[in-house]
Amino acid sequence: MADFADRVRGPLVPSTGVQRPLGVNDVEIEGGPLGRWQRINREASITLGLERMEQSGVLPNLRLAAGEGTGPFQGYRFQDSDLYKQLEAVAWEHCRLPDERYPAFVAESAGLLARAQRPDGYLNSHYQVVKPDKIFAELEYSHEMYCAGHLFQAAVAAARADCGGQELLAVARRFADHLVEVFLTGGDDGIDGHAEVETALVELYRLTGERSYLELAAKLIDNRGKGLIADSGMGPLYAQDHLPVREADTAVGHAVRQLYLEAGIVDVYLETGDESLLECSVRRWEDMVATKTSITGGHGSRHDGEAFGERYELPPDRAYNESCAAIASIHWNWRLLLATGHGRYADLIERTLYNAFAASTSADGTRFFYVNPLQRRADLIEDAYLGRRREWFACACCPPNIMRLVSSLGHYVATVDDEGLSVHQYAPGRIRAGEITLAVETDYPWDGRVLFTVESAPDTEWTLRLRVPAWSTRTAPPAGPDGYTAVRRVWRPGDTFALDLDMSPRLVHPHRRIDALRGCAAVERGPLVYCFEQADQQAALEDLALVPGTELRVVERDDLPGVGRTVLIEADGLLLPSSPPDGLPYSGAPTDLPTGTGVTVTAVPYHQWDNRDGGVMRVWTPLA
Amino acid sequence: MADFADRVRGPLVPSTGVQRPLGVNDVEIEGGPLGRWQRINREASITLGLERMEQSGVLPNLRLAAGEGTGPFQGYRFQDSDLYKQLEAVAWEHCRLPDERYPAFVAESAGLLARAQRPDGYLNSHYQVVKPDKIFAELEYSHEMYCAGHLFQAAVAAARADCGGQELLAVARRFADHLVEVFLTGGDDGIDGHAEVETALVELYRLTGERSYLELAAKLIDNRGKGLIADSGMGPLYAQDHLPVREADTAVGHAVRQLYLEAGIVDVYLETGDESLLECSVRRWEDMVATKTSITGGHGSRHDGEAFGERYELPPDRAYNESCAAIASIHWNWRLLLATGHGRYADLIERTLYNAFAASTSADGTRFFYVNPLQRRADLIEDAYLGRRREWFACACCPPNIMRLVSSLGHYVATVDDEGLSVHQYAPGRIRAGEITLAVETDYPWDGRVLFTVESAPDTEWTLRLRVPAWSTRTAPPAGPDGYTAVRRVWRPGDTFALDLDMSPRLVHPHRRIDALRGCAAVERGPLVYCFEQADQQAALEDLALVPGTELRVVERDDLPGVGRTVLIEADGLLLPSSPPDGLPYSGAPTDLPTGTGVTVTAVPYHQWDNRDGGVMRVWTPLA
Structure with missing residues (x-):
């Protein structure tokens, strides 16, 4: 093969x-x-x-x-x-x-x-x-x-x-x-x-x-x-x-x-x-x-x-x-x-x-x-x-x-070995490998379902291996230890196989050794890292913090001006009082973020940033 | 004058x-x-x-x-x-x-x-x-x-x-x-x-x-x-x-x-x-x-x-x-x-x-x-x-x-104006300004007492102004709004005046807008910023955190090897479990520092650092 x-x-x-x-x-x-x-x-x-x-x-x-x-x-x-x-x-x-x-x-x-x-x-x-x-x-x-x-x-x-x-x-x-x-x-x-x-x-x-x-x-x-x-x-x-x-x-x-x-x-x-x-x-x-x-x-x-x-x-x-x-x-x-x-x-x-x-x-x-x-x-x-x-x-x-x-x-996107075909990246279209032709239907990365349809295949058994990203914790079918879910069988034209990746938004925390990110969290969904841009916020982004453990809500947008199709994520935030330092920005008062006003903060996929106002952006956002 | x-x-x-x-x-x-x-x-x-x-x-x-x-x-x-x-x-x-x-x-x-x-x-x-x-x-x-x-x-x-x-x-x-x-x-x-x-x-x-x-x-x-x-x-x-x-x-x-x-x-x-x-x-x-x-x-x-x-x-x-x-x-x-x-x-x-x-x-x-x-x-x-x-x-x-x-x-160190003499920096020795000679006795910055003795002076009234640093919150005598304590009088040879600055060690916190210092504190005493050096710690400094609100204890050292005379500051710390990331250092688990073993951490004046082992140093240290 x-x-x-x-x-x-x-x-x-x-x-x-x-x-x-x-x-x-x-x-x-x-x-x-x-x-x-x-x-x-x-x-x-x-x-x-x-x-x-x-x-x-x-x-x-x-x-x-x-x-x-x-x-x-x-x-x-x-x-x-x-x-x-x-x-x-x-x-x-x-x-x-x-x-x-x-x-x-x-x-x-x-x-x-x-x-x-x-x-x-x-x-x-x-x-x-x-x-x-x-x-x-x-x-x-x-x-x-x-x-x-x-x-x-x-x-x-x-x-x-x-x-x-x-x-x-x-x-x-x-x-x-x-x-x-x-x-x-x-x-x-x-x-x-x-x-x-x-x-x-x-x-x-x-x-x-x-x-x-x-x-x-x-x-x-x-x-x-x-x-x-x-x-x-x-x-x-x-x-x-x-x-x-x-x-x-x-x-x-x-x-x-x-x-x-x-x-x-x-x-x-x-x-x-x-x-x-x-x-x-x-x-x-x-x-x-x-x-x-x-x-x-x-x-x-x-x-x-x-x-x-x-x-x-x-x-x-x-x-x-x-x-x-x-x-x-x-x-x-x-x-x-x-x-x-x-x-x-x-x-x-x-x-x-x-x-x-x-x-x-x-x-x-x-x-x-x-x-x-x-x-x-x-x-x-x-x-x-x-x-x-x-x-x-x-x-x-x-x-x-x-x-x-x-x-x-x-x-x-895909590779072959003596056992069959492995798919590493998911995009709608068609994969041809020798006698195998595989149609891929998916709305990935906006949606987690990837549907494969065999269009042509040899008459013998071969293995279809599909990568399960480490971020997908609840996947159907689940992955083996190598990070792939594999099905070995004789595949006939018209056979289908569905992979369901876990697209729940995730609040992600940095390892404690990363000093520059201490006290912050980031948002991910599927393969996408998110960021907060000023364009999507109700107040100055520099004064917004995330509520620890906040619920993350998915908002689909067909055509966000300047950005196009996207999936936004809303989270619970706090609007903190803005108090620029008078004199040196170091003091005896602890910096625990004070209680602020509850506010919704909105994240956009990082790869789509800087298509609007040129304002403040941050991937890692302080936790209140 | x-x-x-x-x-x-x-x-x-x-x-x-x-x-x-x-x-x-x-x-x-x-x-x-x-x-x-x-x-x-x-x-x-x-x-x-x-x-x-x-x-x-x-x-x-x-x-x-x-x-x-x-x-x-x-x-x-x-x-x-x-x-x-x-x-x-x-x-x-x-x-x-x-x-x-x-x-x-x-x-x-x-x-x-x-x-x-x-x-x-x-x-x-x-x-x-x-x-x-x-x-x-x-x-x-x-x-x-x-x-x-x-x-x-x-x-x-x-x-x-x-x-x-x-x-x-x-x-x-x-x-x-x-x-x-x-x-x-x-x-x-x-x-x-x-x-x-x-x-x-x-x-x-x-x-x-x-x-x-x-x-x-x-x-x-x-x-x-x-x-x-x-x-x-x-x-x-x-x-x-x-x-x-x-x-x-x-x-x-x-x-x-x-x-x-x-x-x-x-x-x-x-x-x-x-x-x-x-x-x-x-x-x-x-x-x-x-x-x-x-x-x-x-x-x-x-x-x-x-x-x-x-x-x-x-x-x-x-x-x-x-x-x-x-x-x-x-x-x-x-x-x-x-x-x-x-x-x-x-x-x-x-x-x-x-x-x-x-x-x-x-x-x-x-x-x-x-x-x-x-x-x-x-x-x-x-x-x-x-x-x-x-x-x-x-x-x-x-x-x-x-x-x-x-x-x-x-x-x-000092300046003059029509009113008299102002002292801005404190060091033992002698200041001469026209008819005025002022002897200064102090162990500053290790100690907060500065004793001035007038050795010669004009017969007329003049003002001795002494800077009270903003960090000295309890000073005797206290400062006026310009940051100086001032005494106007006729000074006679032999007259003395004592300034007592507040040398309590201080735990200092950064303004919340300084992202790179979030969740950290620093130690100061008098005009000195402190740092933690590996040489003074009981465990790997990268695994040590400060206990919020820790007591700070002053330890005088006449001759710390490599450093000389100094004043160390001890604080309550925690030794955290060392767990290097396996894979990317980002995960769904919050990074709240886990409880560790209580341990004393020791700070040295920043200006005396790098005179010993060339090891880890940090001024800003994570708060547990």
Whole structure:
């Protein structure tokens, strides 16, 4: 049953693993939030992104490198990567729903890249145009291999998606061969200060069979923690270069780097069977989940260095939770899910997808968050820049990264193994895996019933495994210890199976070690984390508190202005007297919240926030 | 009685003001913590600092500028300022207690500076050596006028202290005249991205009578918020260039910059009488104190940008509270105290001095904090660099800044006005103000009794005013509404007066709007904020909580190993069960702290922390 894996049209196609993926085109998503995100991603975001490739200097920079343009280099040294992620988004979008404009854009871009590429295969417009004497001489911050990695992923996508990718793949292979010559067989030692190329090299190996790509990825991972690159000025933890990967116990430094590195580590494990790699990655995962993960699935507690912090350092207001980190975390968890089959990784994918990730994009798909905090204060003076979604960024790593994930969402829905089919994420539509076709009807995540109808199936027994999220405490049928409910039988066309997840709203409390959340609670329902926004309150949100143990009431809204369809949750709150401090805000009087006026407070799904007034928001709210 | 002000040997000598300062040499401090700090500052810190002038490249850079050296420029573009602050420290130290090595160092440095100075008066080793074509062309981050300001302050100090300063003053005046030619009469508009020169120019005007220096300071202040300089990449708030100073309501951006700017604003008010300047500065002071000030008096909630944050954003763990910001805050408050006579400014000076500032230096005077947080976690992985005091820093702005303040502490103890003498800070020793000599006997801040003995006095009536800190709720004699207790009479030699401050330990609670401190309390006694350090506990500090309303017991220690003399405070605590999360640290169970084992917890003055095991520390501790 796992024989499709060889021709899967998706971002990750490992040759081993407990579970094996389906292609982007094997899963049709036909509605629900995921379907909506795919629609606005195609209609609004990708359209905007393609325009920005010209406006932000990405394509002009490459023309300079190709000797076809004039003017100064624009933007950052990693500007090329914006194009690569945009190309990958376009390729998966074409795989999902073909449109001739997509292969045309890929082919045109590939032509430009081929003309910009040096004869030896090197390709990076910044270094070719601005710093030709510094090529591979500033690995600590050059992002040259980081950009190469995104090129490889774009080429893999275009090839698998049959999206005008022949020339792009040739460009990628020439650069990959050059990296092999320099850093594998050529004897140069080093790493890129920003991990990413490792996972990309493994995928390029999977596509092409060229084993030196895998060997280079393995070497780059083994090279970490040896001090082979200079300090970028941010310290060795920033680039996870403080310890060899097998010795590091906890996620540190720049969150996106750590998370992409982990994806590469699991990728190398999947192809080489080196258990020590899986073991160290799982060890860090368990530590990170228990001590360094926001309730939204976001990662990175610090603006300074866009970094993880110390254990239990999880501030709601200054949580960085970069959109790219959510994407990288989904990549890593997906590899761990395929490698081990454990439902906990799919659980974290779901939490991240519906919260930290989904919040990154406005309801209309035209504005993006780079940083995804869990609280926005009243004043928004210092945070005027990052406090609201923006159309684009000088450092535009996030928007095209978001687009490539949304276009490829179908890839993350279900897997196969020798026993049958496992469904990890629930969305209405259709799943095809070899002889099996499964229709999915659901109003998830607004409703907890997911109805599966077998449309075609082999005549033999196979197992349908359905993930039961850890939050669903009363599920029918219940889950086994692996987090899945499983039915093994011969399935006939027309057979149905219903899963009922527990959609009761939940009041959630933080572990006592999280100092920044003491005395607060949050609201969840299904996979959605909620927040309180000023727009929905009857009084100033900063003066509202939750009544401990409050009843939580579900309010369905078909079209909340600015937000669209949603489910609100009402709770019992107290309106506290507002008494700004006169002098220092410290006194001998205890801060037990005084009794206030009873008032209803209303929560909205976190991923739908900042589509209205730009006012105060908080996920974690004080308990009266 | 105010006629001394004209010959005062101190850093700040305004020509107007409700209160007028005394010189560094008018107050002898003979013991107590302040006396101890002055002793180790002289014996250890200044000795270390003078060595570092050579080692860290400061003097070699100036030799390069003078055409006398070889090798590369070392360090930052503001490296010269380290020397200027060191010179100022040496000058005040000489004023306090003469030593021929000090004027010799000043004269030698002045000679080098004179040789490095361009004929037109310009002086900055970085720009002269590294970027001669960019002089005054990168004001947003050049620090050229910032360095000039520290030169002016050093020259003022050396002149007033009679510490070999004739040539230094000539160098300073040539540079100041050049700044006047370029930025006042020459028509160039601009500001320095890092405020500092404003307050320094006013002081150079006060010393020399050259009114163009004052006019330039006023112009630079009026130039803020007009967008005259480029964005340094940190946004206009970082440099307080987002709004004209009279329009800005709240302290923003880089804390040290904001606080030095405020000092300059009050300085210009003091010399010009422009009430709109005092008014806007007081408005921001009130807002800052109520919403952006740590209990230690520290300022700057963010590592990112070393910045103030939003209102009520006061995290204990990630508080930046730069040592230089504590110094700048003391400068600003001192000016406000002189300008208005309000005791609240002296209160904040005391809080800052004994806590945020004093914590910056190790018990032996050889190691310094750049960042002064209110919590240190168990792991100290990400924070290995900034988590403990260090001998020096690549950016060494803090250590010589600390030294110049400690050497000049006597200046901040007392003031005079037409009515008599006001004492703002209490330390054993002697205060001389014209015909008045007052001996001070006290074991403050360990004990609350301060005994004043008049040693000489005029035959006429005058008022002795003594500050009663706001924390002293039961004081004998009690304070008036201005925060001072005052006695007006004819004083005879031998007359004594005793002030008894309330030294009961206090459990202090944060305002409910400070989310990061919810459910916690802190301990204070007298002017000292306390913290819990792992070294003093019977169990892991992360598992300890305070019993609400706990009795606080004072324990005197003559020589706590590593710390020296101190007063510890014991409280009733609970040892909570340690239960690290398995999976995400969020659950349906409330986080009310469970009942634990009763245990005594022990607090040490915050300013004495990090002199022992480098373990966990917290000022704000959870209430059980």
